């Protein structure tokens with residue numbers, strides 16, 4: 504036992520598994536879906552070509568290439584069925600920007616997702632600049648009737664990196680959308696990427712420090728991996744070593760509030776498309792190394808949060 508208050512084992516951070524067990528009454532598996540959304544950074548509204556690290560499927564690479572939500576959902580469940588007893592399933596609009604469509608379309612898609620067999624809530628991945636007041640009102644409505652989580656890609660708080668990655672969104676714009684959700688009490692998770700070109704370890708620590716003080720309900724962190732066919736694959740820059748990633752991720756955990764759920768500390772790009780770093784494919788090793796590093800430091804999530 505680590506002594507960290509939100510842990511039943513050796514974990515020194517607030518894992519999603521612990522959260523599910525103690526707050527949701529058991530395992531809930533997110534089933535990634537492609538709701539046919541696009542992204543303002545792809546359709547020309549803000550940019551074209553998308554973020555330098557984004558694959559052609561808008562982060563939906565793990566989703567079965569099937570036309571309907573129902574088929575994708577069934578295929579997603581089949582993949583994990585039998586892995587956990589009594590698991591419940593949560594439709595997760597993962598591909599592209601799940602709030603980027605007219606309100607009527609959003610409502611239609613969210614209702615379809617909630618009508619999927621045994622759907623236990625809803626997760627929507629999107630960009631913060633795709634959340635205006637009307638969209639936030641709609642999300643509030645869904646949060647009142649179901650277990651809703653909205654996941655926002657931030658990746659870094661540094662505008663120069665966001666610009667270099669063709670993100671077409673500033674940190675300030677992110678904050679506006681984020682605040683609209685938080686003000687309405689909507690469960691909001693935020694994604695960070697470590698190892699973006701041009702970022703120092705200090706920059707990554709700062710991203711966690713700044714984000715921590717915004718009290719996200721959950722955070723997902725992963726190492727930048729270079730996927731085939733992305734703009735990133737054409738760029739020349741040093742990749743993070745596993746040792747650097749482990750150390751900086753522990754630094755970040757120390758700077759996040761204890762009460763923020765850590766949804767993930769490894770990436771989930773399809774192994775056959777990951778050009779590097781190679782070590783990101785061995786997720787278990789990375790997670791073990793993070794546990795060992797926190798133990799070596801006698802540290803835990805939130806130790807340096809002030």
Ligand code: SF4
Pocket residue numbers: 542543544545552553554557558561562598599600630656670
């Ligand atoms: S905002 Fe998301 S979906 Fe759009 S290009 Fe960037 S990573 Fe891809």
